Amino acid sequence: MANALRIALIADIHHGMDQGTKLGSAALDLLRPFVDWVNATGPDLVVELGDRINDLDKDADLKWTRDVAHAFTAVQRPCVHILGNHDAYQLSRLESEDVMQTTFASHSQDVQGYHLVFWNSTVQMAPDVSFHLAPDDLRWLEADLAATDLPTIIFSHLPLDNGSMLGNFYFEKVAPQGAHYRDGAAARDIIERSGKVMACLAGHTHWNARNTIDGVHYITIHSLTESFTTHPYPTGAFGILAIDEHLTVEVFGRDPALHRLPIKPLGYHWQNLHRDFAPKPTGLTRRMAATLAAEGRKSA
Numbered sequence: 001m002a003n004a005l006r007i008a009l010i011a012d013i014h015h016g017m018d019q020g021t022k023l024g025s026a027a028l029d030l031l032r033p034f035v036d037w038v039n040a041t042g043p044d045l046v047v048e049l050g051d052r053i054n055d056l057d058k059d060a061d062l063k064w065t066r067d068v069a070h071a072f073t074a075v076q077r078p079c080v081h082i083l084g085n086h087d088a089y090q091l092s093r094l095e096s097e098d099v100m101q102t103t104f105a106s107h108s109q110d111v112q113g114y115h116l117v118f119w120n121s122t123v124q125m126a127p128d129v130s131f132h133l134a135p136d137d138l139r140w141l142e143a144d145l146a147a148t149d150l151p152t153i154i155f156s157h158l159p160l161d162n163g164s165m166l167g168n169f170y171f172e173k174v175a176p177q178g179a180h181y182r183d184g185a186a187a188r189d190i191i192e193r194s195g196k197v198m199a200c201l202a203g204h205t206h207w208n209a210r211n212t213i214d215g216v217h218y219i220t221i222h223s224l225t226e227s228f229t230t231h232p233y234p235t236g237a238f239g240i241l242a243i244d245e246h247l248t249v250e251v252f253g254r255d256p257a258l259h260r261l262p263i264k265p266l267g268y269h270w271q272n273l274h275r276d277f278a279p280k281p282t283g284l285t286r287r288m289a290a291t292l293a294a295e296g297r298k299s300a
Helices: 024-041 058-072 093-100 135-146 184-194 283-299
Strands: 005-010 045-048 079-081 107-111 114-118 152-155 197-202 209-213 216-220 238-243 247-252 257-261
Touching: 005 024, 024 058, 024 238, 058 093, 114 135, 135 184, 184 197, 184 216, 197 238, 197 247, 216 257
Parallel strands: 005 045, 045 079, 114 152, 152 197, 197 216
Antiparallel strands: 005 238, 107 114, 209 216, 238 247, 247 257
C-alpha cells in the first residue's frame, strides 16, 4: 500500500523584468520564504512547474535562469524542474539543462509507493500561435503509464484539462488558444484508459483552478509573481500536495486555495464516459433501465 506523500509546488516564477501583471522583479524576494518553508517543513520532493523567467533575449534569459538556479541551491530537499514555454523562447533545451543542472526530457520516478511522471511535453508555440502535443510525447506517456502498476501523478507545465478560461486575464480574450494543448483530449484519453492516474498538476494559466474528469483531478497552481487577481501585489503563491486518506492541494499566498479530494482507485472509471469502459449490464441494471423507461412513457 502507498504511504503518505508530501510534494511542495511552485509555478511560474517569471523572474526578470516586470511584464504587465507579471511582477518578475519581485521573484527572488518571493522565492526566499518558499525556500525557508521547504527547509522547515521537509516535504518528500519539490516540483517547480516551469516558466522560471520573463523571457527577453538570450543574454538576459541566461542570467535570469542562473539567478533562479542559484536560489534553488539553498533548497535542502530533492527538486524536479519542468520546462515552461517562456523558458524555451530564447534558450534551447540543452542550454536550460546546462544552467539548471537537470534534465528536461520527460522522466518518472517512484516515491513512497506513488509513480510520479514529469512530462516535459512540447512547450514551443506552433505557427498557428497555439500549443500542440507531439506524437512522441504521447507515445512516451502511454509507454510510461503502461510500465507501472502504481497510482500515478502527472506534472506538466501546461494544464491537460482544457478547462474554462472565463475571467482569466490572459486567456479569456487576449490569447485563448495559448491556454492549453489544442489536442489535450489525446493526452486525457491515454490518462483515462490507463486507469492509474490520480491527479495532474500544472501551472501556466496564472490562477488556481481545478477540474475533475473520469475521477482524475486536474489542478492548476497560481503563479508566484502574478498580480491580476491580487493587484497591485504579486500573489507570492506556492503550495503543497499531500496524499494520505485524501488528496489535498493547498496553495498559500495572497490568493489561497484548498482542494480536499477523493483518491481515484486503480482501474476506476466514471460510468458512460467511454462506452468500452462501461460494465456489461446485470439483471438488476436491466430491470432499472426498463422501469425508468416505463416511467418516462407514463410522464410523456
